[in-house]
Amino acid sequence: MTAEPGNRNPYRPGAAVSPLFLAGREREIRRFRATLHAAPELPANVRLTGLRGVGKSVLLKRLEEIATEDEGWLTSRVQVEPRHYTEADLSELIGGLCRSAELQISRGARIRETMRGVAASARGLVRVTWQDIELSLGLPGSADQEHSVTRALFEVAVLADQHGYGGYLLMLDEAQVIRDDRDRSGQHPLSLLIAAVNTLQENEVPIGLVLCGLPTLRANLLKARTYTERMFRGEEISRLAGSEAAEALVRPLDDTGITAGEALVNRVVAEVEGYPFFIQLWGAELWEAAHLAGVDCFDTLLLDSVEPDIYHRLDIDFYDGRVESLTQAEQDLLMTTAGCPYPPLKTADIHNKAGKSEGNVNVLMGRLTEQGVVFRVQVGQYEYTAPKFHDYLQRRAIRMARRGR
Ligand SMILES: Nc1ncnc2c1ncn2[C@@H]1O[C@H](COP(=O)(O)OP(=O)(O)OP(=O)(O)O)[C@@H](O)[C@H]1O
Numbered sequence: 079m080t081a082e083p084g085n086r087n088p089y090r091p092g093a094a095v096s097p098l099f100l101a102g103r104e105r106e107i108r109r110f111r112a113t114l115h116a117a118p119e120l121p122a123n124v125r126l127t128g129l130r131g132v133g134k135s136v137l138l139k140r141l142e143e144i145a146t147e148d149e150g151w152l153t154s155r156v157q158v159e160p161r162h163y164t165e166a167d168l169s170e171l172i173g174g175l176c177r178s179a180e181l182q183i184s185r186g187a188r189i190r191e192t193m194r195g196v197a198a199s200a201r202g203l204v205r206v207t208w209q210d211i212e213l214s215l216g217l218p219g220s221a222d223q224e225h226s227v228t229r230a231l232f233e234v235a236v237l238a239d240q241h242g243y244g245g246y247l248l249m250l251d252e253a254q255v256i257r258d259d260r261d262r263s264g265q266h267p268l269s270l271l272i273a274a275v276n277t278l279q280e281n282e283v284p285i286g287l288v289l290c291g292l293p294t295l296r297a298n299l300l301k302a303r304t305y306t307e308r309m310f311r312g313e314e315i316s317r318l319a320g321s322e323a324a325e326a327l328v329r330p331l332d333d334t335g336i337t338a339g340e341a342l343v344n345r346v347v348a349e350v351e352g353y354p355f356f357i358q359l360w361g362a363e364l365w366e367a368a369h370l371a372g373v374d375c376f377d378t379l380l381l382d383s384v385e386p387d388i389y390h391r392l393d394i395d396f397y398d399g400r401v402e403s404l405t406q407a408e409q410d411l412l413m414t415t416a417g418c419p420y421p422p423l424k425t426a427d428i429h430n431k432a433g434k435s436e437g438n439v440n441v442l443m444g445r446l447t448e449q450g451v452v453f454r455v456q457v458g459q460y461e462y463t464a465p466k467f468h469d470y471l472q473r474r475a476i477r478m479a480r481r482g483r
């Protein structure tokens with residue numbers, strides 16, 4: 079943990095911005111190390127899922143550091159975007175990542191060999207040849223793209239192995255956007271990726287896949303290939319437990335000359351329910367307020383004075399954009415859910431409140447799922463992907479009523 083010099087705010091509310099102190103997550107990190115150690119005999123695949131702002135991306139970054147710095151793996155990490163939805167676009171993305179990783183090897187080769195005393199090809203882990211793998215590739219359908227993705231991954235993994243790396247780890251953030259179309263004639267990028275990695279791993283090629291995203295990712299994977307449930311170690315990234323949340327709030331203050339009172343810490347921890355983004359936001363606002371007021375302790379009086387501003391900023395920074403990017407029909411349905419019991423959201427309740435047909439409600443909920451606003455927990459039941467979203471929608475409903483719409 080590094081202290082921030084001078085008066086710089088030591089909190090980091092944002093997307094994928096690493097906190098000064100990463101609280102909790104020791105278990106996830108321990109299991110990740112174990113997964114890498116067991117490869118390639120056991121496939122090094124991890125599925126990280128969790129709600130918005132729970133800390134998936136910063137954990138993914140930390141896991142990448144561990145993989146490269148401590149465990150000696152070659153890695154590529156990227157945030158997938160909706161435009162990577164087709165098989166061709168995903169293949170291109172992976173091809174590009176593999177090429178950059180290969181360049182990274184050639185740049186680092188001399189240094190690594192000197193440092194580790196590892197001679198090229200000394201480990202000989204990869205005994206299979208490309209021909210062995212080509213024979214086991216499926217023929218029809220997406221064979222061409224699958225062939226090229228498998229080949230690109232095979233080449234970089236072999237090169238990594240020859241240069242003494244533990245293997246090649248592909249890490250994809252926001253992976254819930256890669257999903258298969260339901261109809262057979264559509265796009266199946268997720269199946270393509272899974273099949274390519276699985277083919278290589280069956281041949282003990284040292285390659286691993288870390289997929290990180292919203293809870294929908296799990297269902298997408300299952301739909302693509304039922305065997306994915308066994309292929310990945312599933313990690314549900316949850317909110318921080320009470321003591322971890324308190325640490326996330328207090329530890330960034332180390333060496334800053336500012337302290338946080340116990341009553342204040344307890345109140346913030348209860349209010350934010352352990353969600354890391356909220357902890358960073360509350361901390362950042364308290365820090366600014368303390369500086370403005372010229373005090374050196376966060377206490378409940380200070381919190382009283384900034385709480386309305388915190389909620390205002392929370393709504394603007396974290397929630398509003400998620401609603402405003404939706405179509406009017408989607409927004410209207412979402413606002414209806416503010417008046418339904420929660421959790422979970424039941425389509426029957428929405429149907430009663432919205433005065434829309436069940437079919438119509440189902441279509442709109444399907445669209446909200448695709449947009450990453452809700453996810454299906456079971457037939458007819460959904461939850462929001464952002465924490466405390468139901469409270470937010472209720473605040474928004476009041477705001478809208480005041481404005482007369
Ligand atoms: N373990 C933690 N301890 C302290 N702060 C954390 C922790 N994890 C995440 N944060 C903070 O929470 C915020 C959100 O983190 P991050 O962007 O990783 O969430 P996410 O789950 O990827 O969100 P999204 O689903 O929107 O992509 C950041 O401000 C980050 O600094």
Ligand SMILES: [Mg+2]
Pocket residue numbers: 093094134135136251
């Ligand atoms: Mg993220």
